[in-house]
Structure formats: structure tokens, C-alpha cells
Amino acid sequence: MKKGLKIVTIGGGSSYTPELMEGLINRYHELPVREIWLVDIHDGEEKLKIVGALAKRMWAATQYPVEVHLTLDRRVALKDADFVTTQFRVGLLEARIKDERIPLSHGMLGQETNGAGGIFKAFRTIPVMKQIIEDMQDLCPNAWLINFTNPSGIITETVIKQFGWEKCIGLCNVPEISMIKEPAKIGCKREDLQYRFAGLNHFHWHKVFDKDGHDVTGSLLEHINDKDGGTPKNIYQADFPVDLLQTMNLLPCGYHRYYFLKKEMLQHSIDEFRAGETRAEQVKSVENALFDLYRDTKLHEKPKELEKRGGAYYSDVACECINAIYNNKRQPMVVSTVNCGSISCLPADAIVEVTSLISAKGAEPLAWGEMKSHERGWLQMMKAMEECTIEAAIKGDYGVAYEAFNLNPLVENGAVAEKVLNELLVAHEKYLPQFANIIANIKAKGVYPQDKTVQDLLAKGK
Amino acid sequence: MKKGLKIVTIGGGSSYTPELMEGLINRYHELPVREIWLVDIHDGEEKLKIVGALAKRMWAATQYPVEVHLTLDRRVALKDADFVTTQFRVGLLEARIKDERIPLSHGMLGQETNGAGGIFKAFRTIPVMKQIIEDMQDLCPNAWLINFTNPSGIITETVIKQFGWEKCIGLCNVPEISMIKEPAKIGCKREDLQYRFAGLNHFHWHKVFDKDGHDVTGSLLEHINDKDGGTPKNIYQADFPVDLLQTMNLLPCGYHRYYFLKKEMLQHSIDEFRAGETRAEQVKSVENALFDLYRDTKLHEKPKELEKRGGAYYSDVACECINAIYNNKRQPMVVSTVNCGSISCLPADAIVEVTSLISAKGAEPLAWGEMKSHERGWLQMMKAMEECTIEAAIKGDYGVAYEAFNLNPLVENGAVAEKVLNELLVAHEKYLPQFANIIANIKAKGVYPQDKTVQDLLAKGK
């Protein structure tokens, strides 16, 4: 780290990269970056070139002496890295289309990080993450891994607990959005309020206190169904049941809608599905438009349009985290890290998403204490589901994958669960080497995805 | 206990009473009963007279000097009782019809002890059980309470943990049916096999070992979808997913079908609902037929037809339990009792259903140890749901009732959950004094059950 930092971004061709560059540029005065390596795979080469060129223009406009490298060779990039950020999507948006459409074609919620789709995103990502960690052990054994590849909590648990890479912090933009949007609702500024988050990634709650230590969670709950309310753009904003939330006296995250308003969320997704407009399909259009902007060689900064993506603030959170580590700030942030008892009803070595102090030694979670019955039941069940997902992903075990499905509240239990499991395995075959034999057996029985859009993707070899 | 036992049965007018009498007659040589008091309420007086007369004829046929008393005055009956059994149903079968039809009318599983209906059965039963315990503290402070009023686990947890009556054991016929039916499937006798059950009432698993200590759970799982397979008569026998069960290597109870085959079970229930033939409605016919038999003054024994009811063996299990306590047998039985760590992922003071030794000092559970992720997640969530149910029932708290609904996997989450909650509150108003104010508010908003059959019952004041 002596002469300046080397930062490596796996999945560097992502449309979010300009936000990451902006974040680093804004912090350059205290975060002396020297080299940025944007890494991507062959299928992402074109996007890497476009966004990489914009990244270079952005830095050039600053006069800061930072080199931006673009490469398809991960090992070259990782050599002596100080920080590695991961924001890749195995199978690109086409895989997300399958994660959404296959469950929906059987009447279940299809979603990128929740339900059957989220489980399969983990199945595809974990084998790749394993290779990345092996490379890091070899090439940059002291580097920090800042993960924001989804499902962020599950991936972080796999990296730390299964692969043994302790210098890993998982990030998400959802808490950040809440802390940006909510204060104004009760006439406060962010610095006037004290936030405490606890739970799992995409399944956490928070409490808020004012300057005098009074709990203002109830006041914020009165605004929970206001529009523009702190929920990421990608989530349909059905109305939360206020009686329930007031009894809990906790603010939910936007993703709780899938669980607490399952019926409405499913109906909305089915409507989109029938219109050929699931979220992935919408995002594809947004991305195409973004890359059209990025191609403009006169563009030297992050375009405003990027904020419309669900992942806004993601990269900003990542830069803030890198900064807090590098400068030993002991700054409160909401991250996925080792529980250490902070949520006492979950295993001490589980990964949880909690308010933590971020410093040079990593994340120190603040202890939350005991959850009440209702929240405890949900968290314990969701964590068990995550554990099954990870075990199935590593072992390529069909029965354990079924267990993950069986526990997941967004999967309908019954014969249809197995159908969806089988179709997803077949549809994602290319990215699931650990399930190769199982998929061969399923295909031998003639199982094939029934959704036409998915069939078309498969026909094109995507 | 000196001169012989006094046994009191609350809900004595139940159609199961002849089985209870038969069980006591068969054990008379080691269980010296002196007095049996059958207690019921005014609405059950006619049934009490019919079944009470049969009970008297049954004992008369034996020459044993046992007095059978019939009464509507619970306090007279409880005075100096040695054993009290509870098998009452608050609101009779009409309440069960509501528990089934209201959820089904909104597309959710309606069931007596699971889902929304099970939660409401607890809401109705707990206030009555509170009065019984108060009477027992006053009149028979050393008596054992043998509960088989459903939901048996929840009621037992309330009696022991909330009302402080430690001498209580909860019973269920489901494990007994498994142990009677399964051995033959693998060419064994019951005494050749060693059974271990663990979980919650109506949500437990078991493992089985042969004489050499080998685990034969897998062999039994091959027969899990055989018909006549150890599932109570009241549960539709959809096929279990075998891959899932083999991964778990645990035998489920019949009630797991509602959770693991939710879609099929719901469809079947909806079909029955549309035909005006939910389980409660079927049971009404069976009961009427049984009472016709009971009226026959030439009948001096339990008629075979009783075994067709879902509750077969219930009373036999109760007699066996009373016998094991009285004679200090240290006999293995499957009962609902204080966890004491036997299922280490659940609270030590929770009530669980586990293989236990029954002796004069009560139930001693055998330690099961750690559950794997999948089973742990289910159990922890279900126990949390039970805790919310009990808290709501005792406090009459709407928000906590909503929490119980929200956690319950058979309740569809969304606005419909609140609809079903409200309709059930209104429909059961007569038996829910703890929710009186809340129900008044709901009614003021014009909420009224939409199902025609339920409307008819309410019109008749039932």
C-alpha cells in the first residue's frame, strides 16, 4: 500500500463502474489510489471497453495520477492488489431473466436475489467466487475483498465461513437508501438521527433514535407507505401492513414486501411477466440506454441517469467502506459481516447485516441483543435457508437444494417446487458445473423450461 | 390416591369417551380407578348424557366397582381429582367449520390445528384453560393434567409456561399411529424397532432403529407414500417429495403435508370446500352416526366405527400415560413436555414433542441434539409462531395475532391475511372475550364473514 492503492474490480464492465470511479475521485484527497484494474470476462469485453474508456476519461479530467487498466486476465489484475471489489453477474442479465421468468411461469415469485431465483444466483456465483478466492490466496493474500455481488449476504458467508477468507465485507445499497431518504419525512437531517440495523442482507430491520436518544421508529413507520420512501427502484411498492409493523416497532427493508405482501408482489410480478416485462427485461433496456450514453466520448463524468438503476449508491457505499478501512475511521456503516453474537438468536459464525464500525481491522458489529419471537422466527428460518443454499451450491447436492427451496417462503411447496428446481437447473446448466451429473439426469427425463422467452435464450446458447 | 383414583374428563361428552373407558377398563388390573367424572358444558349436555350412559354400561359390564358421574359443574368434579384429562372443543364442531371455511373462502388452507384455524382454536381454548387451571389450583393442586385438547403443543406450553401448572403432559395420537402402522412395512414388529421422535406437536419428525442399532429410517421412507401409512384419517394423503425426505433422513408426521405439499393440500381442501364438505362437516356426519350407535342401550363396549375418526388411539395414549405415571413405569412415550435442551435449537423452557420416559415424576425427555439447518429453520420458525399465538391469546393483542399470522406458512401474506384475521375474530366473537374491544372496532367497520355457511351459523347464534 506504500505508494498508493491498487484497486481491482471484478465485473468491471458493469454499468455501475462510473459511480465507483466518481466515488474514488471524490475521496482521492484521503484515499490515494494509484492503479485501478477493471476485470471482466470474454462475454463482457465490449461493455468493459465502453465503460473502461469512460472511466479513463473521468480520471483524465481530474489530473490525478491514476492508471486505469482493462483486462480479461484476472490473475494479472489481482497481483498485489490492496482492495478487490466484486460486482459481477454470472450469466449476465440473461441469467436474471431465467431466474425471474421460470418461477413466474409456474406461478411463483421470480426475483433476482429472493426466492428460487436468488438461490440460483448463489448457485452460479459461488463456484466463480471460489476461483477468485483461490487466486487471491495466491496473488494478494493481504487484500480486502469488498463484495457487492448478490445475494450479498450469502456470498459473504460463503467467502468467510466456507472459503476462510476473513478480510471480506459484504455491502448493499438498501440501508444507505433508507438513511438518505427517511430523515426528511420527520423533518430531520441524517446527522440528527442515529440508525441501528440488524438482520440479514435483503432481510433486515432498523430502528432510529433522535438526538435525545428517543426512539422515533414509530414516527417513521407512519410514513412507511409514502412514495419515494427509501425503497430501491427495483421493488414494487405495495403498501405495508401498518398494524403489524407498529407491533414490531421496527422499520422493514424494501425486500420485506416479498414476504409480508407476498400475494400482492406475486400478482404484480405476474402482470409484468405476462407483459414480457420482468425486471431483468426492463433493466436490459436501461442498461442499453446507459451504455449508449457511456459511448459518448465527450462524457467525462457519471451521468445522472445511472441513479435510476436499483443499485444506486452501491458503489458509493463501497468507496466509503474502502476509505474507512484505509484511514482506520471506526465509522458506523451497515455491512454483512460475522455475527459474533450481535444478533444473539443466530449462530455466532453466521454472516449478518448489522450496523458496524469499519476500521483498518475490518467490521466490528454493534450488539443488537435479543429479537422478539416474530422477528426471531423469520430470521432463524431465513438463515437456515441460506445455509442450505450454500451447502447445496458447494456440494452440488440436489436434496439440499430442495431443502433450500422447501424452506424459502417465496417457493410454493408441492410438486411444482421440484418442477421449478429442475427447470432452473437445466436452464442454467452452463454455469452450474457442480450439478453437472444431476442436470444430465434431469434432462434425460425430458425436463425443459416451459417459458418461451427462456427457450429462446437457450436456443441462442445464452 | 389412597383408595383408588379419581379421574376427571373435561369435555366428557366427546365421542372419544368410549375409547377412554375401554382404555381404563383394560388397565384396571394395574390402575385402580374408583371414580370417573365426565364434565361438559350446557351446550354439550345431550351428548354427555348419551355417551355417559354408554360409559356406565361399559363399566357395569365389567363388574369393577367404578362409579361414573356426569356433571355440568366442573368444580364439583375437580375436587380432589388425581388425574384430569382435557378433550374439550370450545365452540364445538361449528367453530371448526368456521376455522376451515373462512380461510378457504379466501384461498388459504383452512384446518383445525394448522394455519389460521389452528391459531384461532388456540385463541378460543386458552381463556377456558385458564379457568380450569384456576379451579385446579384451588381444588386439586396435586393432580396431573393430561391434555389432548388441540392445538395440543400450544395449549401445553400455555399451561406450563404461562399458567405455571408443571404437572401437565400433552398428548397426541399421531406418533402412536406411526408406531402401530409402520413396522409391518419393513417386515418388523413394533417391539423390534426403536423410535425417536422430536419436534413440535403436529410438526415432528422421527427416526427408527432396528435391534442391532442400525438406522432403518431410509427403508421406511421408501414406503412413505404407501397408503394406510401411518397418517391420521383426517389428512389428505398427497405424495411426499421423496428426494427431500431422503436428504433429511427423517420420517415426517402426516401434518407435514400441509407445509411440504401446500399447493396440493390447498387444492384438495378447496375442492372439499366447494363441495360443502370440509373436514368438520364430514366429522359432523360421522359424529351423528356414532351417537346414534351410542344411544343403543344394548351396546356395552366401544364400537369399532370410532376408529374411523382422525383421533383414534388418542384416549388409549392417555390411559397409557396415566398408567405410566401412576405405576412409575419410566416408559418411553411421545409427549409434549418441557424441552430442557432435548432439542438444542429451541428454548429450554419451550414445550416440544419428544420421546420421553414417563414416570411418577412426569416426563423426562431424551436429548435429540442438534438439528440440521433445514429442520432447525422450520422448527425455530414454527415455535416463534406458537409463541406469538400464545402471547396474542393471553393479551388479546391484535398486532401480535397478526405476527402469528404473518409467520404462519399456511397463511397467505398480504392484505388478505388481515381480512381472514378480521373475519375469524368476528365469527368467533362469542369465545374471544380477550379480543372484545378489537372485535367491536372491526365490526364497526362493517367486516363480516363472506362465506355463506359461516353466515348461517352466525345467524343461528352458533
Place this chain on the structure above:
Amino acid sequence: MKKGLKIVTIGGGSSYTPELMEGLINRYHELPVREIWLVDIHDGEEKLKIVGALAKRMWAATQYPVEVHLTLDRRVALKDADFVTTQFRVGLLEARIKDERIPLSHGMLGQETNGAGGIFKAFRTIPVMKQIIEDMQDLCPNAWLINFTNPSGIITETVIKQFGWEKCIGLCNVPEISMIKEPAKIGCKREDLQYRFAGLNHFHWHKVFDKDGHDVTGSLLEHINDKDGGTPKNIYQADFPVDLLQTMNLLPCGYHRYYFLKKEMLQHSIDEFRAGETRAEQVKSVENALFDLYRDTKLHEKPKELEKRGGAYYSDVACECINAIYNNKRQPMVVSTVNCGSISCLPADAIVEVTSLISAKGAEPLAWGEMKSHERGWLQMMKAMEECTIEAAIKGDYGVAYEAFNLNPLVENGAVAEKVLNELLVAHEKYLPQFANIIANIKAKGVYPQDKTVQDLLAKGK
């Protein structure tokens, strides 16, 4: 709090009061104190007058508009208080002499907050604290209680867990001394190092990290036996076993010497005891000298000599804590607070001493995670001993007091334990109303303290 703070100090006649005044004066620019009430009992009236006059002179010298009140009427003082600090010593130094000399007269460690003496300090303090809490519930229900009456952890657990006063934080100067003294040993400044403490009051460990997040605990351990090393003045500085500490890789607190070097510490105490110079007796001289200084009406500031007392920095920590609460600083401090899972091997509702963020809502502990076997065993045993102490103190239960003795590693088990227990009960009779009947029985058997000094104190009615 609107027009300025009202701070009440119970035990205001303590020699530490000038340090408290200095701390408040130094923070006046951000901590707008309006009234300070120094409360003491009749026996402490003279000291209260002397130190109270000095306090008034100190504030007068500042020109700040702060009123200092002296009173023996606790209720008048507590009315509408914002912060209450407790620094009283039931039975004064004479009681401490008994806590030290009686165990030593039987060959056991006699110490103020550890061993048999510490248990009896809790026995005397808890009944008084109960009255204070009752007064506070009545007169200042929103006040914060900042406790530094020893044994601070036990008293804080009693106040929060038994008496239900949640707005309580327990303080100790021991961690502060470590953080002041240690950094220079490895050529650092305090702000360069990041400290993490976890354990129980007077039984905690810490780890230290540098700016780059590297663990420098090992480097500090190399200096653990340096003199002037961060151990309070009152503790004899026998050499720690370095092999043991390096295996633990944790820095002990000074009080660990009593446990890890029991033999040497006992020998040193016996030497002092024989010389008629136990710590309490030394402190009496120091105190007399301090009060001689305080009497000097020309003195307007805290005299340097106060720092020689073992409790140096105590009051400074208290002021810092009040400041962090009042100004919502979310500042890391080491305090006794509710565990909330931060030390996962201890009960979630136990009081532990851990690095926490202090803000308007109180203390938020940082999660430490799992302890290794050795430290876990010690902590669990010590916490159990504390629980027995509290239970015995509240119930006045002899058997449970014996359990506390039996678990305490500084009490010799055998008939001698009972002798010391009995003598201490008799010696402290005046302050142990909850044990009145038991003490009467013991006295009836002729039990009387064997130590001459103690006998003299009792003869004088002290």
C-alpha cells in the same frame, strides 16, 4: 434538561469529588450544568462539608453560574435530576477494613471488590441501592444513573436486571488507566491505537490494534510486567506469567493478578495484614491527608495528590460518559452494560464490561464474539458467582451466599469458608438488614470475628 443540567452525586463527601468537579468544569463549554447536589449520610457529614466547600470554591473560581448544594436529604436532591452518580461506600473505610482483615485472618485474600470482601461489599450496597432506585422512580424517572460504586459490575447488574432501571451505566477507571499508560510503551499515542475490551468489571481483557488494523496485543504483552504499567495503584504488581498471556493473546486487567497469581498476591496481602497495613488502612491515611489539603480555603482546584488514590480517572470517566450521553456523541467507551450477545458465551441479559458506543440512547456494546475455552471458562464461572452474590444479597439467603463463596476462586473451600462467611456476617450486621435473622442465629452460636482490629472497630460501634 432545558435550562441546564441537574447533577446529583450520592456519596458526595467522597475524596474523589474534586476530580468530578474538575471534569465538569473542563467540559462546561459543551455540558451546561446548572445545579450540582452533593448528597451524603449523617456519618459522612463532616467530610461532605469539607469537600463541598472546596467544590464551591472550584466553581466560584470559574465564574460559571453553577450552584453547588450540600445535603443529607437524598430525596430533596433527586427531585428532577438529569444525572445521578453513585460513589458511596456503605460502612465507610471501616467496612473495607473488615472486608480485608477477616478473610486474611483466616489465610484468604481480603480485598475490597474481589473474593469474600467484594461479595460483602455487594451485600451491603444492594439494599441501599434499592432505596435509591425507589426514590429515583418517584422523583426523577427519566434520569441517567452513572454508577461507580463497587463492585461496579455487580451493582449495575442488580440495578438493571433486578430493579429494572434501564438507564444505568456502570463505570470503572481500570480500562481508562490502561489506555492512558500503554501506548507509550510501544511508541504510540492513544489516538493511534484501537482498543477492544470485553469481560466483566475487574475481570476483563483487551486487545489492541494499530492504524493499519494489525493486532499489537503481543507487542504490549512484552511490556506487561513493566512497572507503571497501567495497573491501578491499589493492586500489588506481581509479575504475570507471560507464556500464559501470550497463548491467550489478550491483555489482562490488573485485577487478574488476584486470580492468575493468587499465591503471590495472597502472600503480599498477608504481609501487609501482619503489618497492620492492609490497603484500607493505607487509604485511611491517604484520605486523612487529602482532607487536610481540602480544608485549605485557599485551595481552588483539585490537588495533584488525589491521583495517588487507586481510583484516579474515575470521575473523569464519569464526566466523559455524561457528556457523551448529553451530546449524543456515539463515542467508544468501556462500560458495564447489558450484554446483548456481545460476549456470546454469557447470558444476553447479563451485565458485562465491554467497549461500547455511548450516545443519548445509552450504551451500544460492540460484539466481541466467541471466547476461547480458557477465557470462556473463567468468565462463565465469574458471572455465575456474581449471580449468586446478587441473589443472596436480595433474598438474604445464607445458602446462596455460601454458593457465591464456593464458586469464588479467592475463597478457600472447606470449613474455613463458612467461618469467614459467618464472621463477615456478624461484623457487618449493621448494614445487612436482609440477613438479620441469620446473623442472630450465628451470634447465638458464639461466632465472633477473631481479628483484633475488627474487634476494636465493633467495640466502637463501627
Place this chain on the structure above:
Amino acid sequence: MKKGLKIVTIGGGSSYTPELMEGLINRYHELPVREIWLVDIHDGEEKLKIVGALAKRMWAATQYPVEVHLTLDRRVALKDADFVTTQFRVGLLEARIKDERIPLSHGMLGQETNGAGGIFKAFRTIPVMKQIIEDMQDLCPNAWLINFTNPSGIITETVIKQFGWEKCIGLCNVPEISMIKEPAKIGCKREDLQYRFAGLNHFHWHKVFDKDGHDVTGSLLEHINDKDGGTPKNIYQADFPVDLLQTMNLLPCGYHRYYFLKKEMLQHSIDEFRAGETRAEQVKSVENALFDLYRDTKLHEKPKELEKRGGAYYSDVACECINAIYNNKRQPMVVSTVNCGSISCLPADAIVEVTSLISAKGAEPLAWGEMKSHERGWLQMMKAMEECTIEAAIKGDYGVAYEAFNLNPLVENGAVAEKVLNELLVAHEKYLPQFANIIANIKAKGVYPQDKTVQDLLAKGK
């Protein structure tokens, strides 16, 4: 197992072997033994021959067709064994003399299975046990290991948790002696009482209930200090503090005297030590006398004199356990087995000593539930000490060995602890290959046992 059982006894030259033979002979009608292999090491060859010849005569006198084999080749014996019992003593009685005399020479309790001596017995035994398990994995992978080598709980934990051999049950005669001796004290027979044990090997408590389920623990406690009271012969019977025990309402085991009466037990041991008569030295005489008896070729049965040894009933318990496994008896016995939550304050995978049902599938512990503070603190600390002992024994780690010493209540903390640790390492060098380098370093510093008797043993190469 088809044609009859092969039983292998490691340490077959033990003086207890005749009791084992008697036990097997008495159970022959239901336990069809075919071959018994008595295995010993070269140093034990003479004793093996003597006791082996007696064993042969005992079987010959029965006419049962059982072959008794004597061998120094463990692998030949283990081939296809059904049950392996371990009753060996690494270093023979000479090692025990060191375990007793070295601590005593420094004023600490010296004892075979407790304190410093017990820790070293584990250090010597664990490497040998590792080899035995490796042989068993190779030669008899389905055999049951019935361990009664001390410290039995620690060895059983090592075998199951560290070496992964799950088919292991640890035994001890202490609970058996209580159940034989106690009932008569309150005018009962053993079959009238129901015993529940829980704790750790040589550190367990029990409760007793009568036929009506009433707790009679208190009645038995009134006789706790009767002589001939259920304490093994090897333990000096100082009087327990009755007030303490009545508060606990638990019956202690005899070994609790070392902890609860440490001062008296230490004094008694020091007296014996000074007289050159520590327990090991007494046992040597008893053993010599026994072997003189065994040599008598006219002897065909277990001589009465054997019962005077502290280990009486040990072998009987072992035979009963083998019988319960072979005949799938589901019989209650007190054994060391995997906790599985039965003592909820200890790790679920720890080995505990609890009442369990013994059947073909092994031990099923009965759940005990939550311990009160006092007992919980003791147990947690002792278990942590055991964990340190095991870790140190496996890794040969000096610091962790020191941690075990530091936690052990019978080791005096201070510089003397290190002295005793070092002397014991040097004295047992021959049997501690895992500590070879460490011992070399210690010796290089000139450390040498100070006790003359130990010096003599070392001079003779023992």
C-alpha cells in the same frame, strides 16, 4: 457378531480383569461371548500372565466354550473385535505416584484424575488412545469402544470429538456405587428409587425420586456425611458442608470433596505424602497383595479382596453396558456420552456424564435442563478446563497446558503452577512425545523434580 462375540481388553493385565471376567460369566446366558483377548504392553507382561491365567481358570470352571487369549500384539487382538474395553494406565502406578507427589511436594493437591495429576494422566493417555483408534479404524471399524481409562470423560471426549470414533461410551463406577449404597439409608431398595445424574465425569450431581415421583434428594442429603456412604474407597471422606448442598438440593459425587473441601482434602493428602503413603503408594501394596492371590492356581473366581480397590464395580458396569448394547435393552445407565443438549449450559457436542438409555444404537441421554447459577458456573469452568487439557494434549502446546492448569481449581495459581507443570513434564517425558521439544527446553534450564521418591523412580528409568 454372528457366532458369538469377540471382546478385547486393552490393559488386560490390570488387577480388575477378574471382575470383568466375573461380569461376563454372570451374563453369559444372554451375552454369548466367544473370544476374549487380553492385551497389554511389554512392561505389563508379567501381570498379564498372572491375571490371564486366573481368567482362563475362571472360564474353565464354567464349562462355557470361551477362549481367553493373552497377547502383547494389539493389532492381532483387535482384528474383527465386537467390543473393545480400555482400562490401561500409561506409565503404570509409577506414573500415578508422580502425578500425586509432584503437586503435593509444592503444596497442591496431587490426585490421579483431578488437578495437575489428572491433566497429566490425560496428556499421557491421549497419544496412546490415538494409536488405538487408528488401529480400530483399520481392523474393527464397527466395534464399540467401552472406555474406562481415566480421566474417563476427557478421554471419551477426545475419542469422539477429536478422533471421530462415535461408537464410544465412557464409564465410571462412581454413580454405580451411589446407587448401590444410598437407598438403604432412607429405608428403600434401589428399584424403588429413580436416579437422575448430570454433570461431568468425576464432577456430577444427582437427584433421586421415590415411587410416587417425590424428590427425596433432601432426605438423602441428611445422610451425606454418614460413613460408608457411596464414596469410592480412594477418596478421603471429609464432611461436606450441608447448608451448601441443601441449597443446591443435589447430591454431589465423592470427587466434589476435592473442590468443595479443598483445604481439608489437601491437608489429608499432605499428611499421606509426608508419610510416604500417597494413594498410589497404597494401591501398589494392595495390587501386590492381589497379584499374590491371583497367582494361586487353585483360585477360580474373583477374590473378595478386589472390592477394596477404589475401582470396584467398574468392570461390572462395563459388562452391563455391553449387555445393554448387544441386547438392545434401552436400559438407564450413567455414562459419558455426547451432550446433545441434555445439559443445556454446555456445548451440544461436549461429552457429559448423564443418565442415558443404552441400546444397540448407543447412549441416548435424558435431558436435564437448565442448571442453576452455582452448578452452571462450576460445570462451565470445568468443561473449559477439560477442553484446554485435550487441546494441549493433542497439540503438545505448553501455553494451552498452562491454560488448563490456570483454570483448574486444584492448581494453585502463581509461579508455583509453572514449577509443577515443568516438573511433571520432565518426570513424564517418556510418555509425552508430543511435548518432546518443550521438555528438552525445560530440562536445558535445569528443571528437575524436587521430590525424592520421584527422583528415585526417574533414576530407575520408570
